Amino acid sequence: MPELSQETERGRAGAPFGIAEVTGPSMVPTLHHGDQLLVRYGGAVRPGDVVVLRHPFQQDLLVVKRAVERREGGWWVLGDNPYAGGDSTDYGVVPEELILGKAWLRFRPVAAGQRSPLALLRWALSAARPLLPDRSASRRLRAR
Secondary structure, three states, X not given: OOEEOOHHHHHOOOXXXXXXXXXXXXXXXXXXXXXXXXXXXXXXXOOOOEEEEEOOOOOOOEEEEEEXXXXXXXXXXXXXXXXXXXXXXXXXXXXXXXXXXXXXXXXOOOOOOOOOHHHHHHHHHHOEEEOOOOOOHHHHHHHO
């Protein structure tokens, strides 16, 4: 499950935005290990949004998942990688107060060894992308 660096918590003290680093495979193909996220704390969450939350059983652990639907007691969240686990199929509905914020932008750092002009051009064209709500999330929920 993607853990987030503790920079997320430190940046949250007074600022409405923060930076988080993703670790783990549960949001592949949307997010990869090492991606940086621009996170907006607070605000309304809608189905399909990528959110940062506290793990319901290990509240010192921050994770990133996709909010699929609001249910009684909170949000049902899923990872984009159905084989990775570590989402609401394991721990159930996440209470609203554990949702810290919404990820707005994904920045993918340059990979080591990516030095050719063509590789750098491909990186430049895809390094920063907005994280838009995924409307297919409800289909994944029905398939489970």
